[in-house]
Amino acid sequence: MKSFTQKSFPSDWKATLLSTLTIIACVGTLSAQPDEPRVTRYNGKVSQQFVMNKETPIIDHSTGKRISYATYDELLTKNPGKYKTQPIFDKYGKPSSFEVIKKSQLMIQSDGSVMQNPDLMPEIGEPIAPFVMTGLDGKEYNSEKLKGKYILLGFWVKFEKPLYTLASTKVISSFIDGNRQKGVEIVSLGTTLNTEDECLDAIPKRNCGFVPVPDSYGFNHRYKISETPYFILIDRKGIIKAMAPHTEFSKISELVLR
Known part of the structure; x- marks a missing residue:
């Protein structure tokens, strides 16, 4: 996910988040059993973009509670580069809310992508x-x-x-x-x-x-x-x-x- 800091944005401001998922994989073709067809695992990463605005629910990962946009904005402003914002997917598989989480709690790669834990x-x-x-x-x-x-x-x-x-x-x-x-x-x-x-x-x-x-x-x-x-x-x-x-x-x- 790409974290961001907002300062003087208009009321209709929207932030676009880039979600990068690096999937753990083995390179090449593998087979667990000799009699099974040989199949491959995916080796790479998937990038998706999600949009949030001031009305989008935002959760503080450390407390599990919803915070206001003003609190969220203040948190990022006072702690530049320390947090990431990532979508939370609901039972429909849609990003209906977002959470702000310390980077130290994520599995971040050298290229900035986030691996699923x-x-x-x-x-x-x-x-x-x-x-x-x-x-x-x-x-x-x-x-x-x-x-x-x-x-x-x-x-x-x-x-x-x-x-x-x-x-x-x-x-x-x-x-x-x-x-x-x-x-x-x-x-x-x-x-x-x-x-x-x-x-x-x-x-x-x-x-x-x-x-x-x-x-x-x-x-x-x-x-x-x-x-x-x-x-x-x-x-x-x-x-x-x-x-x-x-x-x-x-x-x-x-x-x-x-």
């Missing part, structure tokens, strides 16, 4: 934070309404090579289809930076194993996903049952679901 990711055995996603099929997927079903959340950057390939989707579709044949239905969703039109162009007619969710990369931020592709399996009660990067998908696919 893997220690802040959800954990197995915990309830999944609520989400409401709209799939490419036009349907709404609400985590609260999906209780009673298994859910597989797949976190991607974009549906394009070298990540999105026949090999990378085959392990997913095989897992979904195999369980369906046993009478276990799994709602499978995939987040992406791609727009709806880009998804329609990128997703082939073959079964990719999930419903794409256009313009949904905010969920990668919401769940602190530090590498992609990455997967979270949620049980019928909304509890996280398993988590794994694509290269270790067998941690999920080998589970016996009932």
Whole structure:
């Protein structure tokens, strides 16, 4: 995120924040099991811009409480270069508020980008934070309404090579289809930076194993996903049952679901 200091700005002032996420990755092609298709992890960073104004809720990370714009402005003015402002993503995957946080509490790289802290990711055995996603099929997927079903959340950057390939989707579709044949239905969703039109162009007619969710990369931020592709399996009660990067998908696919 790019911190900034405001002084004499007009009443309709808007600040644009540049969010840079560096995703932990391994360079090259990896495979966890000899019999699994070989897939790749993303190695790089993603930059997005978000806009806030004086009416946007601002949270002081140290207290967890909302502060006024005047207090926020004073904090940055008196402490130049010590704080960063970053978006907080809601259950819709949108930046509905922002938080101001000391740089010393962030994993900041030499180029100024901020890495997601893997220690802040959800954990197995915990309830999944609520989400409401709209799939490419036009349907709404609400985590609260999906209780009673298994859910597989797949976190991607974009549906394009070298990540999105026949090999990378085959392990997913095989897992979904195999369980369906046993009478276990799994709602499978995939987040992406791609727009709806880009998804329609990128997703082939073959079964990719999930419903794409256009313009949904905010969920990668919401769940602190530090590498992609990455997967979270949620049980019928909304509890996280398993988590794994694509290269270790067998941690999920080998589970016996009932």
